[in-house]
Amino acid sequence: MSTTTRRRSSAALLATTLAVGVGVALAAPAATAAPAHVDNPFVGATWYVNESWAASVEGAASRAGGELGEKMMAVADEPTFVWMDRISAIAGNADGPGLRAHLDAALEQQQGSTPIVFGLVIYDLPGRDCYALASNGELPATAAGLARYKSEYIDPIAEMLAEPQYEGIRFTAVIEPDSLPNMVTNMSDQKCATAAPFYRDGITYALDELHAIPNVYTYVDAAHSGWLGWDSNLGPAVQEFASVARGTRAGFASIDGFVTNTANSTPLEEPFLPDPTLNVGGNPVRSSSYYEWNSYFDEADFTAAFKQRLVAAGFPSTVGMIVDTSRNGWGGEDRPTAVSTSTNLNTYVNESRVDRRTHRGAWCNPLGAGIGERPTASPAAHPHLDAYVWVKPPGESDGSSTEIPNDEGKGFDRMCDPTYSASKLGGAMTGATPDAPVSGKWFEAQFRTLVANAYPPIGGGTTPPPVDTQAPTTPGRPTVSAITATGATLTWAASSDNVAVTGYTVRDASGAAIATATGTTVALTGLTPSTAYSVTVVARDAAGNVSSASPAATFTTSAGQGGDTQAPSAPGTPSASVVTATSATISWPAATDNVGVTGYTVQTSTGTPLATSTTTSATLTGLTADTSYTVRVVARDAAGNVSVPSASVTFRTAGGGTDPGGACEAALTVPNAWPGGYQANVTITASEAITGWSTTLTLPSGSAINNLWSGVNVGTTGSVTVTNAAWNGTLGAGASTSFGFVGVGTPPAAGSLDCTAG
Template sequence: MSGQLLRRLRTAAAAAVLSAATVLPIAMAAPAAHAATKVDNPYVGAGVYVNPEWAAHAAAEPGGSAVSNQPTAVWLDRIAAISGSSSSMGLRAHLNAAVTQAAGKPFVVQLVIYDLPGRDCAALASNGELGPTELPRYKSEFIDPIATILADPAYANLRIVTTIEIDSLPNLVTNAGGTATATAACDTMKANGNYVNGVGYALAKLGAIPNVYNYIDGGHHGWLGWDSNFDPAVQLLHQAATASGSTVANVHGFIVNTANYSALKEPYFTVDDVVAGQPVRATSKWVDWNRYADELGYAQAFRQKAIAAGFDSGVGVLIDTSRNGWGGANRPTGPGPTTSGDAYVNGGRIDRRLQAGNWCNQSGAGLGERPTAAPAAGIDAYVWVKPPGESDGASSQIANDEGKGFDRMCDPTYTGNARNGNNMSGALPNAPLAGHWFSAQFQELLKNAYPPVSGGGGGTSDTTAPTAPTALKSTATTASSVSLSWTASTDNVGVTGYDVYRGTTLVGSATATSYTDSGLTASTAYSYTVKARDAAGNVSAASNSVSATTASSGGGTGNAGCTATYKVSSDWGAGFNADVTVTNTGTAATTSWKVTWTWAGSQQITNLWNGSYTQSGKAVTVTNASYNGAIAVGGSTAFGFGASNSGTNTAPTLTCTAS
């Protein structure tokens, strides 16, 4: 299967109301603001709604009570879900239950808004009730009633987080308009504009409510992580955010990996690791030229690209970690063999799917990180938007009145298609309709949870916290960053990572014993501590505190200097992608850099990431982005671009200057 094809992957009862709210762990510097006043991160300092219907299902499973108190999202996936029925709670019932759980404290309730006309045009399992042309019904019978309920003053103190129409806009990028995996249904939705206009209408209508926080779908790294998909996806999201009377102000952030299985972090390989003299990005079929290996790196890069495209600089990202833990006996403990790129990546990757395009009821999957507020830079929260144990789709045809079809990707005997590289589907057998309770899947997720679930049927029940990290120190500073290192903690079941705090604010996480905090203010003193986490979810006491002062904006008394190296990463004749690495060769940290060159042929840049460019004829100038101008002495950063070409693709000579 060619890289050109694979880079266009598509992955796509009631119980008594619980009285105790689940509060996401976060260090708080001050009391949270009233919910009616918009806050930067709605999850910080807030409880989050535990859906009593999901909690009852989970608690009824063996070992399920260990996680039944976790917050999950409420899915509004058809018009009837708004009012509910005698056997299921409607929107008002959930909001009333959330008010009770909140008990007057800051509180988040999570909703999935999911009923676009011609919904999920590249999959059958999640097809919806509205036809491709029924945008008026979507507005008047679905979005308008939801908005009316959410605007009720009875719910004004809730922080209402809405996930807007997953799988819609990403499908228009990869599965419409002449792509190798296009479908007729996606071509229709791209042509009639109802996805873009429907999302814009939902954003405008719901965004007008003061305590609603809209997050729009950014796919996941195994869907949009290729250069040919990444920029177009961000541009399409911006188009939708400014359609039907909406503005980017109605977008509080993005969500990635919704209802999917992509690993949060791949600790044992990166796409730039070199095996047998070549980067695995070029030689591993799993990576296949993707620029990202996991969701955290993808999410942070997506956020930066969105800001550069015109979204607000304060946007955050949610990552759905409900089913991406990949623990259990098959979880790798180190890198794979270095005999080939495939062996290295396949032997060390946490994500154990047969192919990153597989999305339906995946065998071997486990619960991922528990819902947590502000776990890393730019990330508003890890969330469980897809309730674990709710099916992705039926394994065989099941008659229903919910508009849900049979998708062969949910059939464990299916041998695949172009979107998943013609691999087996990897789906569990005997699955019910999408959204219905699937006991066997829940048990699989519980058994393979990572971090393990105490008492969850296969996880460790260890309750001993790791020792605190020691010898925390500052190893380097620039005008905008502080680099830290520390001595590793010891633990009974193994340390899985470290959380870094600036004062009382969690600013990032690391799997190694070092971290660089960036985006800081010059000539400013900062104080840091670090805590360790283990495989059972225990957290250590804080390390010693260390203070560090960033350099002046002038970069000190040294001289700034840089070099730039150029490498073509892929070339298909009419066009190519290239990467440029900028290295600080001076004696002081840089605050900005510029790379220039003159093409020998007719090359023309079409898109560029991690920088800004101008091209006049054959002359090209690239300057740093707002976030990568500061390079420590001896350090490097990189930018990349796509270009068209109608002649000889001779590598240019690059000139780099820095200040």
């Protein structure tokens, strides 16, 4: 990556801010020719360095001295995004210079006619951050607040960015962190329900105004894998984003891409946990207490899967993805150096994961976090990404450890209190760094630990630990099967690595990536009928080393029938029923097709076929007792076109043991309800020691579960069976646990439910 040499001091930047504030006219640099709107704005450009942030880093380096100070100075010239977190930030306030001062500084940093990337965060929605307190904003979730957002916030920003002297700047605008993800998972919260229409209207307006400027690139915030990684969240999130895009004047074109991990610390890679379906002690890694059945442990795999879902929902295949790597390095002496050898699932995960947080939902100033990958365009290890970026400037606080009065609307959130045991975290402590200021303020104590725990290590001082430079071995030649007019399945022999293989990329004859996988099989979709393909596979590891390409496999897609090249729609979310020790029945809502659906295939989560059917159900046989399975469904038509996969369903086969019966009780309550939805909790109490439990609840007609936690559900409507999660099945006599869910429609009746121990 090429960054920019700073040409003036922070004092000069402040002087410019003051001059603009008192109306002194500044000579505008000569305008450059307006560049074309490119696919990836980070390529072929230098990046803007925020001199105010750099000055804070340089001051901290001076105070630290020694090796730590040298490492701080080594990152002082890294590009960070500029946050417009309230209306006064546009003109400039006590926290720093205004937007115009930054833009003029970017013009001074620009090198000749080479474009310069300027990272900007749009962050002032009415009712901002409805599910947190530390980053609440100034505008209320009302019609008046929305009017001010449009006229006093978005309009002046858009007008400034559109001025001709700034045509040579590529503005990469992150749009409203945490907003739309809250619309997916937190609508049970009254503040989020109230804010919802203002979020959608405000973001639509922002996209309309910013997309109209040719050199602005919009990246909508998409949370992170620890928030949206469950299928029950990821599918609805994609639909939410698609709905907002369709409501803009330019449709899908109004969104250039999505950003994940904004101001968060989810690792880019979990090098020792590459396969969420790997069984340890009879259970998949994803069922551990830490991952709670989430299939995505890191941002690399999450963004790859997320992009595929977006394209299937109508976004162009060029939709970009960027990851905030400013604080997700997790280096230092506590970073694991090898995979665990334990046969206990939770011990295996805890000894192997580089993410050292107490819980994946612990978001505020996490202790032990480190600076991650430096800002980089088109990272080779992850070709589906536009860039690694630093949206959150390292060293700026997430929120105060105690209540601090302020005039910015920022409240005190106990998630930032290191002494707090949070119910949101399953009772775990927050793991927050103590003595933190309010969000956005410089937090030097945290910056010191971020630098010390950086991964990859920061240069400066003594020689850093050895870096893995050994690439994985070459994968085997792919075997091609299930060839249709628009798809094919590839399988290959695995690579090996001195540390661990983290994934594979399938490339076409030109070398372009056409699919990624964490295992050794992948289903290709969206191919062209009657077309010859030559594909290879490369393996990658956590350090970004890439293997040599496998020998090529060649195949030709079928011609289809009658010129039909349109694939069926994705089948609806499947459900599992009649689950025994060795079998299960999978059912799903039908797919549609322009000609006609001729059949379905039930697959594993990696694309391995398990059963086929010409109806909307199939019985899986030959399963292993007491084992978790995650399956999905694809549809096909007579021409051989294959749909994108449905959402997944997870179920567990019976253990084959005897049912002690009467050893547990279940009681359902409905603590919250609102028009069109509700939240329900179920408490399980053991009358004697048990090692597992299940309960069945009956939902009223039209009611459906949207999101369930602390349990595993079979079905989402009608009769729904819920079994324990991997971590809450064992209860002593008199002990209790609970699970909960958010649903749509009429809530179920409160009262006792059947409970079976096992």
